[in-house]
Amino acid sequence: MSCCHNYYVATEGNESVFSVDISSITFGHGVLKEAGEHAKALGMSRVALFTDKRLGSLPYVAQVRDSLKAAGLDVVIYDEVKVEPTDQSFLAAAKFAAEGKFDGYVSVGGGSVIDTCKAANLYATWPADFLDYVNAPIGAGKPVPGALKPHIACPTTCGTGSECTGITIFDLLAMQVKTGIASRRLKPSMALIEPATTYTLPKNVVAASGFDVLSHALESYTAKPYTRRAAPGKPALRPMSQGANPWSDLGCEAALTRLGQYLERAVNDASDHEARDEMMYAATLAGIAFGNSGVHVPHGMAYSVAGLVKDFRPEGYPQEEPMVPHGMSVIVNAPSVFRFTASACPERHIHGAACLGADTKGATAADAAEIVAAQLIKMMKATGIPNGVGGVGYGEADVAGLTKGAWAQQRLLTNAPREITEKDLGQLYRGAMRYW
Numbered sequence: 001m002s003c004c005h006n007y008y009v010a011t012e013g014n015e016s017v018f019s020v021d022i023s024s025i026t027f028g029h030g031v032l033k034e035a036g037e038h039a040k041a042l043g044m045s046r047v048a049l050f051t052d053k054r055l056g057s058l059p060y061v062a063q064v065r066d067s068l069k070a071a072g073l074d075v076v077i078y079d080e081v082k083v084e085p086t087d088q089s090f091l092a093a094a095k096f097a098a099e100g101k102f103d104g105y106v107s108v109g110g111g112s113v114i115d116t117c118k119a120a121n122l123y124a125t126w127p128a129d130f131l132d133y134v135n136a137p138i139g140a141g142k143p144v145p146g147a148l149k150p151h152i153a154c155p156t157t158c159g160t161g162s163e164c165t166g167i168t169i170f171d172l173l174a175m176q177v178k179t180g181i182a183s184r185r186l187k188p189s190m191a192l193i194e195p196a197t198t199y200t201l202p203k204n205v206v207a208a209s210g211f212d213v214l215s216h217a218l219e220s221y222t223a224k225p226y227t228r229r230a231a232p233g234k235p236a237l238r239p240m241s242q243g244a245n246p247w248s249d250l251g252c253e254a255a256l257t258r259l260g261q262y263l264e265r266a267v268n269d270a271s272d273h274e275a276r277d278e279m280m281y282a283a284t285l286a287g288i289a290f291g292n293s294g295v296h297v298p299h300g301m302a303y304s305v306a307g308l309v310k311d312f313r314p315e316g317y318p319q320e321e322p323m324v325p326h327g328m329s330v331i332v333n334a335p336s337v338f339r340f341t342a343s344a345c346p347e348r349h350i351h352g353a354a355c356l357g358a359d360t361k362g363a364t365a366a367d368a369a370e371i372v373a374a375q376l377i378k379m380m381k382a383t384g385i386p387n388g389v390g391g392v393g394y395g396e397a398d399v400a401g402l403t404k405g406a407w408a409q410q411r412l413l414t415n416a417p418r419e420i421t422e423k424d425l426g427q428l429y430r431g432a433m434r435y436w
C-alpha cells in the first residue's frame with residue numbers, strides 16, 4: 001500500500017524537522033488536592049480561579065480552592081464562563097482578569113472554562129484589539145508577544161484536550177462563526193487531571209466528549225505529514241499544527257486503542273469507573289498528540305455545524321439555548337470525511353480503524369474508506385450519537401451556509417492529507433447528512 005507518511009524521506013524545499021512541545025501533566029486520583037503546592041511552585045500568590053456556575057457547586061472546585069488557600073494563596077473565583085464561549089464572554093473574562101491584577105490562573109472545568117481562562121490570561125497580560133490575536137483570515141493572526149502568567153488547568157470532561165494545547169476556541173458573534181486563537185504561549189503551564197471528575201457526567205456528555213477525543217486522534221494520525229509542508233524560513237515560523245509526525249503518532253495510536261476498548265462501556269455504564277478512567281487518559285494522550293500535529297477536516301466542518309445551530313437541544317446539556325456540543329458537531333462529519341481522505345493514506349485509515357476494534361484482516365487499499373467509515377458509524381450508533389449532520393437539524397438547503405463557514409477554516413483544511421476544494425466540502429456535508 002502506498003504511504004504518504006514516510007517521514008524521513010527529504011523533499012527539497014519541504015520541512016525536514018518536527019518539534020515536540022511537551023505538556024506538563026500530573027494525572028491520577030486525588031491530584032486536585034495538590035493544586036496549592038503546584039501553584040506556589042509556579043510563583044503564584046494571587047490566583048484567579050475560573051469555573052462555571054454548574055461546576056461551582058460540585059466538590060472539585062471546592063477541593064482546588066481549599067488547596068490553594070491552604071498553601072497561603074489569595075483566591076478569587078470567576079464563574080461567569082459561558083458554555084460555548086463567545087468573543088463577548090472572553091472580553092468579560094479578560095476585563096475581570098485585568099482588574100484583578102492576578103499573578104496566576106487556575107481553571108477547573110471543560111474546554112469552555114479552560115479556553116476562557118487562556119483568553120483572559122492573554123488579554124490581561126498583553127492587551128490588544130480583540131481580533132489582533134485571532135486566527136487569520138478572520139482575525140489578524142498576530143503572534144503573542146511574550147509569556148503569559150502561569151496557568152494550571154484542571155479538566156472535568158474527558159474531551160477537549162484543551163489542558164494540553166495552545167488553542168482557544170470561541171464563537172465570533174458578529175460573523176456567526178466559530179474561530180480561535182493558536183499560540184504556544186497559550187498552553188497551560190501544567191495540567192492536573194483527576195479521572196474521577198468523569199464519574200458524574202451524563203451519558204450524552206461522555207459520548208460527545210469521547211468522540212471529540214476519537215476525532216482528535218484519528219485526524220492527527222491521518223493529518224498531512226510535516227514533511228509535506230514547505231520549510232519555514234526560520235524555526236520561530238514553524239507552526240504549532242505541524243502535521244502528523246512520529247511523536248504525535250504514538251499518542252494517537254494509544255488513544256484510539258483505548259477508545260476502541262472503553263468508549264461504549266464509558267458511555268453506557270456510569271458505574272464503570274475503569275472505562276471512565278481510561279477515557280480520561282485517552283483524552284490526555286490525544287490532547288498531547290493533536291497539540292503537536294493539529295486536526296483537519298472533521299473539526300473544520302464542525303465550526304459551522306455548531307455555529308449555525310437551529311433548535312437542537314441534546315439531553316444532558318443546558319436546555320436554555322439550542323446547541324450542538326463540540327464533539328457531536330465533529331463526529332457527525334467524520335465518516336464522510338474519512339471516506340474522502342482514505343485514498344491519500346489508506347494504510348493509516350485501516351490501522352486507525354483496527355485500533356478502534358475493526359476487523360481489518362486481508363484489507364486492501366480499496367477497502368480503507370469503507371472500513372474506517374463503518375467502524376465509526378457502528379460506534380456512533382452504539383452510543384446514541386445523532387445520525388449525521390441531518391440528525392442535528394440540517395438539510396440540503398443548509399449545505400451552502402455550512403460550506404461557507406467551513407471554508408473559512410483554512411488552517412484546518414490545509415492540514416488534511418489531500419487537497420480539498422470548496423465544492424468538495426459541500427459534497428462532504430451531503431455525504432454526512434445521514435449514515436443509517
Ligand SMILES: [Fe+2]
Pocket residue numbers: 160212216299326330
Ligand atoms: Fe475537538
